[in-house]
Amino acid sequence: MKHTSNRRVGVVVAVLSGLALTAATSTAAHADDHTDTRPDVIAHRGSSGMAPENTAAAIDLAIDQHADFVEIDVQRTKDGTLVNFHDCTMERTTNIEEIYPGRPRYRVSDFTWTELRRLDAGSWFHPDHTGERLITVDHVISRIDHTRTGLLAEISPCGHYTDIATDLAENLRNKPRYLRRALAREQLAVQSFQTDDARQFHTHLPHIPIGLLDADRPTDTELTELSTWADQVNPQHTVTDQALVDRIHQLGMDTNVWTVNEPGTMREMAALGVDGIITDYPQSLTQP
Template identity: 25%
Template sequence: MNLKKFQSTQGKKWLVFAIIVELNLLLFFVMILLFNSYWLEINYYVSFWLGMQINLILLILLLFIAALLFNLYMIYKFLQSIPETNTIEPSRHQKLALLIIFFLFNLLAIILFYFTSSYIEIVFLKIEFYSLLIFIPTSLLLIFLLYPLIRSFPKVKNHFSMKVCSPKTKSIIILIGIMGLYSFSFLYPILFIPASVIDYELPSKPDIIAHRGGSQLGPENTLEVAEVALDYDIVGWEVDIAISYDGVPFLMHDDTLERTTDVEEVFPEKNSERADSFKWKDLQKLNAGSWFVEFDPFNTVKSGILSKDQLKNYEDAKIPSFEEVLNFTRENDLILDFDTQHPPEDHPYYETYIGILFNMTIELMDDLSKIMIPTSSERWLDLIEENDVEEIWTYADYDNTGDGYTNQEYREFYQQDFPIMVYTINSLERFSQLWCLGVSWVKTDIPHKYVDIEEPLWFMPSESYLIIWIVIYIVGISVAIISGISQQKTKK
């Protein structure tokens, strides 16, 4: 099919629209694939919210694959009709199907990304991680296509119609688009250098802090999962501390007990009440680990990494008190990083909650290596200053960030020797990037997946990276010059 024949084809707008829909679907499909590290986590929380086991991500992927294949078939049929009838004339049902696919799947993607907005940044970080594999082939392909483009462009613009705007205007618009594509592909890798490119010695591997004890390794916020996490070279663990109605601090992340205990069976009339409305003796009646073994939300049990004894311990796990946590931390020479879950104003310990935690920490902190409280709360800071406690770190001593800095900012922190802890990193690619950026600690739900990594998945000295792009630039400029000279000779 030549360009002239395509130009004269009736209904070609439907082919163009079908191609746009296909590219649109493909873009969203790739974005979903890129946050694969968090699929199990998304499925777990959606299943809990719906009250039934569901593999939401698999369902969405199957829908996108079906739409991609159907749309591809439509494109094939449209192309097939051009040489036969010189007309693309989809039926009413085909037109409706294309429109429904376009609007429905864009709406689905918007809803999905709205509810998973915290994961969207992962997509861009993954793209950056693989940028070398993306931009080098793209740049080489563009260099390869440069000569044919220069030779064919004068001929192509002669086929532009007068619709909408003049052929000259159309040719200028297309030329600007081509130049923009080339400029982006060649300048972006230099202006935004990937995290894995370093201009210093490779930093030490970040120390691992088990988030909630390692919440994809076992039942979160329990001593049992922390015990297992010790096998994977953690240097510390992070916990969430609430306080019971009778003043006993205990571990719990959520406002209620529904997700991580059997409260619905033991106290069915109180299952949706706040965790801090329970007395300690009632909290001790709850099982805090059997749900993890039964539902296996992260395929940990299925993977076979847990022994029978460890599984039995999980099944019998109880909600631990803060005192037990401090003792466990000391006995295993760990760093303790804790978040406070402040009770509501009508709670009897609303005013004294911080003081209780601080006093317990002071009383039981002998031989504790370090306690980290990610806070800038004046109440905490005043208590620490009044008691001159060096072992308790706050934001004055380190930064605890949800991966909120740019690559350059991380590099500057590293060069200034300022310690940074980054949470919650469950992607091997991002872990590798943060390693190259020199962060001190990485907080993760999957300590078992980082233990055997001996170096980043890839890293490169900045000199080597620049040499690669200088060579590509030289080749590109040479091809452009040769193409220009050849074009001038052709005109003569």
């Protein structure tokens, strides 16, 4: 199922836990698209240039700024709760060393959700955000559900996790009503830097669009192989040019570039015909 641009028309039917899900998908070629050429605006960790990343404040601000998607990062606590957090350790954006001094490690997976709920995840950004808490994936979904803003969930590449792609698939599988709405509106996709995680998620929920993140320019061999099962190739904007965008589209995939914060680069990427722009400042693209 191809995703991100709301510019293709078609229908795919998937069965999830015995429930038939009908979702609008895209099948027409990019060359035939003439109705909407604006890239999707994807708020990187929420509106993270204006609020502390991956908090409710950043998610809510992205919604208020009319972002098409919020991009989040999925990690797992010691007791199995899926949490929205980016770094492999928590010192940079929380007061975890103050609350739990002397711990041997400060990874999300070393703490229970009850422990993590005590952390301040906002004061590092600005005193006005003192007291902002970490939030779960479920909390993110509850905030965007019934809005025009969709979800792009990144499976954490932190190497100490196993089966986190399966856990995310199970979490989404247990939300059939949300899935039905999100897929029908083309408001859900998953991405990963790790090919194994992306394929594992795709095996569990093949009807949810799956993308591969890449900091380097993918080779044509890699693109051709990915086109047999992936829906998106999402490269760093610094390695993206017209030839790469055209080749990804030729192979039937979409492309979201990251992380684009300069207005000039935003215009450059839009001119290339990318399907989405991942940015810390979604208002730069959504507001006149």
